[in-house]
Amino acid sequence: MANKSKPIVWGVRREGRTLWTRNAVKGVSVRGERRKRDGRIEWRRWDPTKSKVAAAILRTRAEQSSLLPTPGSTCLYLGASSGGTVSHIHDFVCGADNHHSGQLVAVEISPRMVRDLVKLSDRRPGLVPVLGDARKPEQIAAFIRGKANWIHQDLSIADQAETFVRMATSFLAPGGIGLLSLKAASERSSEGDDNSRFQKAEQILMNSDLVLEERIDLTGLEEQHVVFTCSSCT
Numbered sequence: 001m002a003n004k005s006k007p008i009v010w011g012v013r014r015e016g017r018t019l020w021t022r023n024a025v026k027g028v029s030v031r032g033e034r035r036k037r038d039g040r041i042e043w044r045r046w047d048p049t050k051s052k053v054a055a056a057i058l059r060t061r062a063e064q065s066s067l068l069p070t071p072g073s074t075c076l077y078l079g080a081s082s083g084g085t086v087s088h089i090h091d092f093v094c095g096a097d098n099h100h101s102g103q104l105v106a107v108e109i110s111p112r113m114v115r116d117l118v119k120l121s122d123r124r125p126g127l128v129p130v131l132g133d134a135r136k137p138e139q140i141a142a143f144i145r146g147k148a149n150w151i152h153q154d155l156s157i158a159d160q161a162e163t164f165v166r167m168a169t170s171f172l173a174p175g176g177i178g179l180l181s182l183k184a185a186s187e188r189s190s191e192g193d194d195n196s197r198f199q200k201a202e203q204i205l206m207n208s209d210l211v212l213e214e215r216i217d218l219t220g221l222e223e224q225h226v227v228f229t230c231s232s233c234t
């Protein structure tokens with residue numbers, strides 16, 4: 001694997017059109033993904049058709065590492081579902097037995113999904129599942145150790161850009177990076193096509209205190225989706 005693949009950050013490698021993360025729980029797949037050994041290290045396939053973060057990394061025109069949190073950082077994930085993408089972020093932010101001392105707070109409103117997250121966190125120290133509403137900072141503040149270096153929001157709700165600005169304003173550390181995954185169909189604004197909905201969200205980000213870095217089109221990997229990357233300078 002080492003010969004054919006290229007490291008992006010510690011614990012993340014790119015090989016052709018897919019990504020791999022260094023499995024923090026050897027011998028275990030989270031949602032049936034392929035695993036492979038490379039000496040004493042085990043890698044898990046991070047499928048870009050099932051994870052918008054992985055898709056954005058493959059599609060960005062910026063440095064791929066600039067979209068990812070670094071090992072040991074503090075991360076906030078809004079809309080964690082059952083933890084597919086969360087598990088890959090955990091692989092390199094925390095690592096086995098959280099030897100990087102990272103923290104990944106994963107917020108999800110569905111109790112059924114949170115049950116899966118709790119199970120996942122049993123073997124993944126550093127992963128903190130939170131049953132709560134990701135639009136409400138006060139439901140999250142008690143669980144996160146200070147500000148986040150990295151935020152990803154992936155909520156199937158309307159008004160996602162406004163929510164993202166509010167949450168990033170509350171939690172993103174200076175110099176931190178925020179990713180907003182946006183599905184056109186979830187946006188309330190009915191006038192216009194997908195592109196005008198994305199444009200409206202882009203305008204909201206540009207009018208905020210965040211710095212809009214890039215709009216990444218995921219067509220071909222996740223239809224009707226874009227990922228906006230933003231940074232915080234305050």
Ligand SMILES: C[S@@+](CC[C@H](N)C(=O)[O-])C[C@H]1O[C@@H](n2cnc3c(N)ncnc32)[C@H](O)[C@@H]1O
Nearest residue numbers: 079080081084085108109110133134154155156
């Ligand atoms: C598209 S899925 C997320 C997929 C996940 N990010 C992944 O890559 O595996 C959206 C999730 O957001 C959750 N959600 C919707 N509204 C929410 C809210 N207000 N607060 C927290 N979670 C919410 C849904 O229950 C759903 O699990």
